[in-house]
Amino acid sequence: MEIVGTRAVLLIMREAFFGTRRFDDFAKRVGIGEPAAAARLKELTAAGLLERVPYREPGQRTRHAYQLTAKGRDFLPVLVALRRWGDAWAAGEQGPRSFCATRNAVPRCMPCSGATRDTTCGSGTRSSTPARVSSVSARTATEAEDGRGSRL
Incomplete structure (x- = not known):
C-alpha cells in the first residue's frame, strides 16, 4: 500500500496500461500538477513498476518516457x-x-x-x-x- 496506495498512483498506473508514456501526458490525463506527477513517477520508477526510457525528437534534447516493467505489468489484475x-x-x-x-x-x-x-x-x-x-x-x-x- 505504501507504493500504490494513492489515487494519483492508481491513475498513473491505469494510464500506463492505456499506453501513456510521456510525462506531460501523465500529468494531463491524471489531472495532477507537474510536481506531483514527477514525484509519483519517481516513486513508481524507484519501486520498479515503471522504467525510464530515453527518446529524442528531431531538433530536441533527449527526454525520458515511462514504460511498464514486468513488475508493473503484473499489477494489472x-x-x-x-x-x-x-x-x-x-x-x-x-x-x-x-x-x-x-x-x-x-x-x-x-x-x-x-x-x-x-x-x-x-x-x-x-x-x-x-x-x-x-x-x-x-x-x-x-x-x-x-x-x-x-x-x-
Whole structure:
C-alpha cells in the first residue's frame, strides 16, 4: 500500500496500461500538477513498476518516457479487481460506466461490440474512456454476470 496506495498512483498506473508514456501526458490525463506527477513517477520508477526510457525528437534534447516493467505489468489484475469492485459496489444509480477498447484499430464499445465514433457507440452508449485503449479491456458487473464482455 505504501507504493500504490494513492489515487494519483492508481491513475498513473491505469494510464500506463492505456499506453501513456510521456510525462506531460501523465500529468494531463491524471489531472495532477507537474510536481506531483514527477514525484509519483519517481516513486513508481524507484519501486520498479515503471522504467525510464530515453527518446529524442528531431531538433530536441533527449527526454525520458515511462514504460511498464514486468513488475508493473503484473499489477494489472489489481487495477481490474478495483474497477470490478467499484462497478459492483460503488456505481451510482446510472450503473457502471461503459468501457471502450480498440480491436484491429477500430474502436468498439464493449456493451454492443459496435464500432464507435467519438465517444458514443452504435447502441448510443456513452463511453467514459476514450478509445485509445489498445490491449486492456474490462467487463461491467452486468456483463460479468451474464457472460458478455471481453477478455482481460
